[in-house]
Amino acid sequence: MKTELDSTREYSQQIAQAIRDEIVAGALPVNGRLPSEGELAARFNVSRPTVREALKRLAAQNLIRTQRGATGGAFVNQLSFAQAQEHLVTTATLLLSMNAIDFETVCEARFALERACLPLACMRRGPDHLASLRAEILRQNADGLSDEGFCASDVAFHRALVDAAGNPVLSWHMAGAVEAMQPLMNMITFTARSRARIVGLHSRLADALEQGAVVEASCALEALAAYTLELGGEIRARRAGVLG
Amino acid sequence: MKTELDSTREYSQQIAQAIRDEIVAGALPVNGRLPSEGELAARFNVSRPTVREALKRLAAQNLIRTQRGATGGAFVNQLSFAQAQEHLVTTATLLLSMNAIDFETVCEARFALERACLPLACMRRGPDHLASLRAEILRQNADGLSDEGFCASDVAFHRALVDAAGNPVLSWHMAGAVEAMQPLMNMITFTARSRARIVGLHSRLADALEQGAVVEASCALEALAAYTLELGGEIRARRAGVLG
DNA sequence: CAAAATATAAATGTCAGACATTTATCACAG
DNA sequence: CTGTGATAAATGTCTGACATTTATATTTTG
Numbered sequence: 451m452k453t454e455l456d457s458t459r460e461y462s463q464q465i466a467q468a469i470r471d472e473i474v475a476g477a478l479p480v481n482g483r484l485p486s487e488g489e490l491a492a493r494f495n496v497s498r499p500t501v502r503e504a505l506k507r508l509a510a511q512n513l514i515r516t517q518r519g520a521t522g523g524a525f526v527n528q529l530s531f532a533q534a535q536e537h538l539v540t541t542a543t544l545l546l547s548m549n550a551i552d553f554e555t556v557c558e559a560r561f562a563l564e565r566a567c568l569p570l571a572c573m574r575r576g577p578d579h580l581a582s583l584r585a586e587i588l589r590q591n592a593d594g595l596s597d598e599g600f601c602a603s604d605v606a607f608h609r610a611l612v613d614a615a616g617n618p619v620l621s622w623h624m625a626g627a628v629e630a631m632q633p634l635m636n637m638i639t640f641t642a643r644s645r646a647r648i649v650g651l652h653s654r655l656a657d658a659l660e661q662g663a664v665v666e667a668s669c670a671l672e673a674l675a676a677y678t679l680e681l682g683g684e685i686r687a688r689r690a691g692v693l694g
Numbered sequence: 695m696k697t698e699l700d701s702t703r704e705y706s707q708q709i710a711q712a713i714r715d716e717i718v719a720g721a722l723p724v725n726g727r728l729p730s731e732g733e734l735a736a737r738f739n740v741s742r743p744t745v746r747e748a749l750k751r752l753a754a755q756n757l758i759r760t761q762r763g764a765t766g767g768a769f770v771n772q773l774s775f776a777q778a779q780e781h782l783v784t785t786a787t788l789l790l791s792m793n794a795i796d797f798e799t800v801c802e803a804r805f806a807l808e809r810a811c812l813p814l815a816c817m818r819r820g821p822d823h824l825a826s827l828r829a830e831i832l833r834q835n836a837d838g839l840s841d842e843g844f845c846a847s848d849v850a851f852h853r854a855l856v857d858a859a860g861n862p863v864l865s866w867h868m869a870g871a872v873e874a875m876q877p878l879m880n881m882i883t884f885t886a887r888s889r890a891r892i893v894g895l896h897s898r899l900a901d902a903l904e905q906g907a908v909v910e911a912s913c914a915l916e917a918l919a920a921y922t923l924e925l926g927g928e929i930r931a932r933r934a935g936v937l938g
Numbered sequence: 939c940a941a942a943a944t945a946t947a948a949a950t951g952t953c954a955g956a957c958a959t960t961t962a963t964c965a966c967a968g
Numbered sequence: 969c970t971g972t973g974a975t976a977a978a979t980g981t982c983t984g985a986c987a988t989t990t991a992t993a994t995t996t997t998g
Contacts, residue, residue, distance in 0.1 A: 460951075462750060473788075480792055486978060499743050502980085506706060506747045508752035513788070518979045519961030530790045537785050544717075544757070544773045548724055551863065558814070559863035566810030570802070619795065619803035623867050649955045730949060741982045746951090762950045763990030899980075944995070951988070959980070967972080 452611050453494055461496050462503035468494075469504065473513060473526055484514065484524040512537065531618055542630030553634055553682040560627045561675035564608060565668060567624065570615035572662045579614035583607060583656040590649045600645060601635050607652055614659065638681050647677060697738055705740050705937050706747035712738075713748065717757060728758065728768040730898055756781065775862055786874030797878055797926040804871045805919035808852060809912060811868065814859035824856035827851060827900040834893045844889060845879050851896055858903065874887045882925050891921060 455464050472478045485493065490501045505524055508514045513532045514524045527533075548554060571579075586607040591598060601651055612624040640648075651674045658667035699708050716722045727736065734745045749768055752758045756777045758768045771777075790800060815823075830851040834844060849872055856868040884892075895918045902911035 462951090475792065476791075499746075499954095500952065502743075503747055503951095506750045510751035510754040511712070516876065516979065517961085519958070520879070520975095520977045521962055522960075522978045524979090528783070529792050531789065531793070534785050534789045538782070540755070541773070541778050541781055544865070545775065545778045547718065547720070548773050549775070555861055555863055559861050559867070562810040562814065562859075562861070562864060564727040565868065566806040570806065581971085612723065615806075617799055617803050617806070619799055619871070620806060622789070623803070623871065627863070627867065665715075706980090732949085743983095744981065747980095760950065761990090762988070764946095764948050765991055766949050766989075889967090939998090942995100942997075946991100946993075948991090949989085951970100951986105953984105955983090957980105957982080960978085962977090963975085964982080965972100965974080968970085 455494060455496070461494070461500050462500065462507065464491070464508040465494050465496070465501060465504035469508060470513060478526050480526050480528045482526050484526070486523055514562060531622055535622055535629075538622065538626030539629045542626045543633070546630055546634070554679060555677065556627075556631050556634065557679055557682060560624075561678075562633055563620075563624055563627055564612065565671055567612045567615040567617075567620055568667050568671065569664050570617060570620075571666060572609060572659055572664045574616040575614040575659050575662075579610055580656065580660055582610035582613075583652070583659070586610065587649060587652050590645065590652065597638070597640050598636055600640055601632060601638075602636070604648070605629065605632055611655065611659070634682075638684060640681075644677075644681060648674070651677070696736075697741070699738060699856070705738070705744050706751065709734070709738050709740070709745060709748035710751040713752060714757060722770050723768050724772045726770050728770070730764065730767055775866055779866055779873075782866065782870030783873045786870045787877070790874055790878075798923060800871075800875050800878065801919065801923055801926060804868075804875055805915065805922075807864075807868055807871055808856065809858040809915055811856045811861075811864055812911050812915065813908050814861060814864075815855060816903055816908045816911060818860040819858040819903050819906075823854055824904055826854035827858075827896070827903070830854065831893060831896050831900060834889065834896065841882070841884050842880055844884055845876060845882075848892070849873065849876055849878070855899065855903070878926075882928060884925075888921075888925060892918070 453468065455461055469478075469484065478484065484490070484505075487498050487501050487505070490504075491498045494501065505514065505516070508524075509516065511530060512527055515527050516522070516524045545551070554650075586603050589595070589603045590607070595603075608628055609621075609625060612621050615621070651670050654670040655667055655674070658664075658670055697712060713722075713728065713931070722728065722731075728734070728749075731742050731745045731749070734748075735742045738745065752768075753760065756773060757833065759771050760766070760768045789795070830847050833839070833847045839847075852872055852911055853865075853869060856865050856872075859865070874901055895914050898914040899911055899918070902908075902914055
């Protein structure tokens with residue numbers, strides 16, 4: 451069956467769209483194999499390079515993967531949360547870097563999202579979640595930890611917090627928000643005193659979570675948000691300095 | 695300057711990555727023009743079709759756009775929230791459809807995110823936001839509205855609610871969550887009684903927002919979440935029926 | 939002299955055919 | 969029965985060409 455294309459628009463774009471639609475509609479099942487490039491070329495009445503451009507578009511979105519060899523071809527990917535997360539992070543990072551979103555906005559969004567997870571996390575946190583939180587707190591207390599290391603551990607802490615809510619969709623969103631924010635966070639220089647304060651709040655959070663104390667947890671998070679904003683003020687000052 | 699590539703991996707993938715890195719690092723400014731396909735081919739020591747595959751990968755992520763003609767070429771896109779939103783919706787939709795996420799999980803995530811916006815929305819909602827909310831409520835009360843129309847208005851209502859928080863990053867996340875959920879919501883059949891109940895809760899929410907009553911708003915939202923879950927039960931039953 | 943028509947050049951979009959490489963499968967020899 | 973090589977199918981890549989679009993320079997014309 452040949453499929454007509456609109457000759458005023460790019461073929462590769464239309465072909466990619468057509469295949470994407472088939473995938474979304476379920477006509478091509480997960481792990482199912484697409485027709486070979488040659489067959490697709492015949493079906494859409496275009497050349498193989500054009501088909502390949504279309505397939506690369508889909509590959510860029512992790513919708514398909516390709517395998518070489520006799521039984522090779524293009525296969526429909528099962529989009530995993532991990533892949534979707536990568537995507538989200540890439541998009542979020544670009545969005546922040548190209549639209550000059552200020553630290554305050556990102557910070558506010560992030561903590562708002564996180565606060566949304568707290569009630570669920572208090573209900574559902576298991577011993578493994580608590581252990582993860584405690585482990586990160588320990589790491590953050592270690593001597594000789596670089597600012598970047600501290601940041602990374604901070605991210606891990608908050609991801610554990612969100613994961614404790616036991617909702618993969620929430621975790622997905624949060625991971626995107628937190629990771630996209632990391633480049634900004636990495637610009638902060640953490641003094642010994644500010645680290646102590648942050649770790650103290652982390653401990654409060656972990657304790658509250660362990661006891662299932664939603665209100666206490668919210669307060670701790672609120673304090674953490676306020677303090678992070680305060681530290682972020684430095685960034686703006688430094689940025690202004692660089693630009694001026 | 696020629697750039698070396700790893701001959702064991704796909705060239706187009708590596709080239710796309712290299713260009714993406716340059717964009718993210720800011721070496722290629724927004725609306726800046728990339729070298730022509732021929733120049734890129736020379737730089738990476740590959741053929742033009744290979745370069746084109748790489749560019750299509752980037753185009754699929756809205757990172758670049760291309761123009762034909764004498765002064766044409768590939769230009770770095772300013773990633774807008776709208777485009778990023780499309781992306782997020784596509785990814786979220788696929789994620790839900792291919793991983794068999796249940797209605798409860800999506801619903802929970804969505805309302806958790808929305809609840810996170812309430813305090814901000816109560817603080818910042820302007821008259822235009824309130825007007826949007828009221829307008830949707832009116833629409834939802836209209837006679838002869840189809841289920842799909844009701845759903846669409848519901849989405850619009852909740853988006854207005856989130857926009858009232860005045861944080862574009864939050865709005866971005868929420869739009870993804872809500873829109874991805876719409877196909878599931880569209881499976882619900884709304885009786886006159888259930889519509890009345892939902893609209894009633896919407897009114898409560900709008901009133902609370904107008905008065906800046908965070909607690910009241912949260913309660914209303916909580917009730918809405920619970921009722922939506924209840925209605926969602928139908929979906930599961932029907933699905934089971936279809937599958938069995 | 940000015941404005942419209944035309945030629946030119948540069949870039950992307952597309953095609954055709956070929957070769958290289960990878961990989962599963964099957965036949966065959968030991 | 970097992971290992972090895974031939975085979976075939978598919979993707980990955982290259983070359984060279986032509987088509988199309990579009991800005992710019994040039995020429996022609998009123």
